[in-house]
Amino acid sequence: MxxxxxxxxxxxxxxxxxxxxxxxxxxxxxxxxxxxxAQHLGAPAKPVVAVGDQVKAGQVIAEPGGFISAFVHxxxxxxxxxxxxxxxxxxxxxxxxxxxxxxxxxxxxxxLSDTLVTExxxxxxAILEKIKACGIVGLGGATFPAHVKLNPAxxxxxxxxxLNGAECEPFLTSDYRIxxxxxxxxxxGAAIMQKVLGGxxxxxxxxxNKPEAIExxxxxxxxxxxxxxxxxSLMKRxxxxxxxxxxxxxxxxxxxxxxxxxxxxxxxxxxxxxLAVYEAVQKNKPLVTxxxxxxxxxxxxxxxxxxxxxxxxxxxxxxxxxxxxPEKAAKxxxxxxxxxxAIANLDACTVKGSSSIxxxxxxxxxxxxxxxxxxxxxxxxxCPMGLEPHLLRRLVNAGDVEGLEANSVQDCIECGCCLxxxxxxxxxLDIIRPAKGQVMGIIRNRAAAAKxxxxxxxxxxx
Amino acid sequence: xxxxxxxxxxxxxxxGLVLSIILFFVAKKFKVEEDPxxxxxxxxxxxxxxGGCGFAGCRAFADAAVKAxxxxxxxxxxxxxxxxxxxxxxxxxxxxxxxxxxxxxRCNGTCENRPRTNIYDGVKSCKVKAxxxxxxxxxxxxxxxxxxxxxxxxxxxxxxxxxxxxxxxxENKCTACGACSKACPKHVIEIRNKGPRSMRMYVSCINxxxxxxxxxxxxxxxxxxxxxxxTCTHDAITIQDNVAYIDFGKCKLCRExxxxxxxxxxxxxxxxxxxxxxxxxxxxxxxxxxAKEAEEAAKxxxxxxxxxVAETKTKEEA
Numbered sequence: 001m002x003x004x005x006x007x008x009x010x011x012x013x014x015x016x017x018x019x020x021x022x023x024x025x026x027x028x029x030x031x032x033x034x035x036x037x038a039q040h041l042g043a044p045a046k047p048v049v050a051v052g053d054q055v056k057a058g059q060v061i062a063e064p065g066g067f068i069s070a071f072v073h074x075x076x077x078x079x080x081x082x083x084x085x086x087x088x089x090x091x092x093x094x095x096x097x098x099x100x101x102x103x104x105x106x107x108x109x110x111x112l113s114d115t116l117v118t119e120x121x122x123x124x125x126a127i128l129e130k131i132k133a134c135g136i137v138g139l140g141g142a143t144f145p146a147h148v149k150l151n152p153a154x155x156x157x158x159x160x161x162x163l164n165g166a167e168c169e170p171f172l173t174s175d176y177r178i179x180x181x182x183x184x185x186x187x188x189g190a191a192i193m194q195k196v197l198g199g200x201x202x203x204x205x206x207x208x209n210k211p212e213a214i215e216x217x218x219x220x221x222x223x224x225x226x227x228x229x230x231x232x233s234l235m236k237r238x239x240x241x242x243x244x245x246x247x248x249x250x251x252x253x254x255x256x257x258x259x260x261x262x263x264x265x266x267x268x269x270x271x272x273x274x275l276a277v278y279e280a281v282q283k284n285k286p287l288v289t290x291x292x293x294x295x296x297x298x299x300x301x302x303x304x305x306x307x308x309x310x311x312x313x314x315x316x317x318x319x320x321x322x323x324x325x326p327e328k329a330a331k332x333x334x335x336x337x338x339x340x341x342a343i344a345n346l347d348a349c350t351v352k353g354s355s356s357i358x359x360x361x362x363x364x365x366x367x368x369x370x371x372x373x374x375x376x377x378x379x380x381x382x383c384p385m386g387l388e389p390h391l392l393r394r395l396v397n398a399g400d401v402e403g404l405e406a407n408s409v410q411d412c413i414e415c416g417c418c419l420x421x422x423x424x425x426x427x428x429l430d431i432i433r434p435a436k437g438q439v440m441g442i443i444r445n446r447a448a449a450a451k452x453x454x455x456x457x458x459x460x461x462x
Numbered sequence: 463x464x465x466x467x468x469x470x471x472x473x474x475x476x477x478g479l480v481l482s483i484i485l486f487f488v489a490k491k492f493k494v495e496e497d498p499x500x501x502x503x504x505x506x507x508x509x510x511x512x513g514g515c516g517f518a519g520c521r522a523f524a525d526a527a528v529k530a531x532x533x534x535x536x537x538x539x540x541x542x543x544x545x546x547x548x549x550x551x552x553x554x555x556x557x558x559x560x561x562x563x564x565x566x567x568r569c570n571g572t573c574e575n576r577p578r579t580n581i582y583d584g585v586k587s588c589k590v591k592a593x594x595x596x597x598x599x600x601x602x603x604x605x606x607x608x609x610x611x612x613x614x615x616x617x618x619x620x621x622x623x624x625x626x627x628x629x630x631x632x633e634n635k636c637t638a639c640g641a642c643s644k645a646c647p648k649h650v651i652e653i654r655n656k657g658p659r660s661m662r663m664y665v666s667c668i669n670x671x672x673x674x675x676x677x678x679x680x681x682x683x684x685x686x687x688x689x690x691x692x693t694c695t696h697d698a699i700t701i702q703d704n705v706a707y708i709d710f711g712k713c714k715l716c717r718e719x720x721x722x723x724x725x726x727x728x729x730x731x732x733x734x735x736x737x738x739x740x741x742x743x744x745x746x747x748x749x750x751x752x753a754k755e756a757e758e759a760a761k762x763x764x765x766x767x768x769x770x771v772a773e774t775k776t777k778e779e780a
Contacts, residue, residue, distance in 0.1 A: 085671075085675075087596070087602075090594070090595035090596060091579075091595050091596030091597065091600075091602055092595070092596050092602060093602060093671070341594075341595070342580075342594075342595070344579070344580045344595050344596065344598075345579070345580075365583075366583070367583055367584075427584065427585045430584055430585040430590050430594075431585060431587075431590065433590070433593060433594075434589050434590055434593040437593060
């Protein structure tokens, strides 16, 4: 078996998959859930329920607020108590629908049984419609609406569907657990997406530090006999799970600056998304559950868990159920230690893309004192996008926006390799991130202005 | 050996002479005619090159001022009226005096008023911190306290107060160039009129949250209750997005709003006497009572004689 990986940059952090042995447990329902309207990339959804309404689990409670947006469903049955702003994990205010839980009644047509449905529907558009109606978004981190990604613009053809089972972030084990426990469901989900994309080749990319998952996948593939699907073992290297890095590793093709994966014929979906697609298409179950890991270096192994949670559960409730916040925890992170966000507010609620609560001790998270850049170039070596973080930092300090754009700051995937590899402990990513946002804004404005100008030029001709 | 040295000197000297003659004629031929007034204007400019006027530096400003037909759009906030008078004299333009301005920090989220809900250990830069999350307090609008404004100020007019964690503006040094205001990612700093003898009123909060939420995050937050707007007899206060704003042009510095504000979000500074809240409140109550009496009297009069109703109406409309 060939061991592949992406061509430039990357680092090798210790994988710390402590919770790998913990089977997925189902979290009991809390008394109240708060479902955010911004659980996906793009425009926030618009609530369609009113205070006092009775809702069932799986019922639509919000509609997409734009083209890049998604449906949001109730994860529980009960009464809508309020529709009001609430702080998310970063402390920003977002509209949440508060639902008081009463029983656990699902809408009609949802199949909650474990029976495997292997028959794939024939109609491509019906499948896409179902994926959209069930509010499926990419669960690899970016929460991009799946129906948009699975329906490439006319003229572009998908040559390869890549299922992302790399889970290159240290500590996280939720993808690993579903690959072990829901192997067949994931493969059926992949076959469904393969069908939607016109029967292209499909690769399930898994890093070599998860041999059990690779084995389970291969066994299940042999049993299920879907054509054109293969498992590929990848070298362990961060950030292998980055979309562009995975395409490079699997297909040896590089997506150019500003391009989409489809430009090289690739579509990447996470294994968790594949599971959600299976549940949506075969079982009629909207995306209201996902798997998350409770882990960390200051949490004893017996207190680590992989949970099946429902969206809208307060993080504090989950933390309490898992045995409380450990005393030694200095920092709480949602997501992996490399790209995750610090939890500023434990009262925030889970969203579709929640993947973990990570407790890190002070020794691990404490920032070391920053010293001067010695121009060793390690950050440039580590950058998987081929950028020069040390140069970008200098340009940020000089306020040179044009220089930043010329040096492709907009290509930064915020993986944190530069910061990780810097021997002077310069927080390169923290400095680059706002500049990236600024340059992206300028590029967007320019594109909008160009579009408006083109339309204005067209108008008099008519 | 000596001949080599002599030859070298002779050749170099000849070369220098020839090139200098060429350069002389080239310089004559391609001389750029520049308006001499640009130099004159530049001389009277403060020379801080801060960019507060909107141009790249003092020379760029001088150039623009000379080329412009009047001085309406060009004003040096650093030099203020004094410098602009000199510029106007050089250029022979008419000069409109502008009221002096000053940077005002519209946040009073001190450590006591605004309890910290988490600890930030990232890069000490407001821009970075604001891009990451809402901040280490419950208020998502206020000062994040990393001092980007201090770094932006070229005049040393802003410093962080370690006790409050908020920036403090030194009015004597502040030139109102606006660099701090631009550097602040939360838009907390406003360039406001300095006011007569530096006396001015402002709302020291920009929290757009609804009352209870704002109050929970910060004891000194503007809760958008509207009492100040109702109290103001000069129509100077507007409430937008749950925050009060005092229009300096209309404010008469009566300090009634400050006395009535339930959270102390309205600040009046540099007044000679401290505010006697009770006296002002009593004055307002007295005025209200009188107004009510007058209204009742008017009502009674209207009830007694129904004919002049139309007149009262027009009065109200007016």
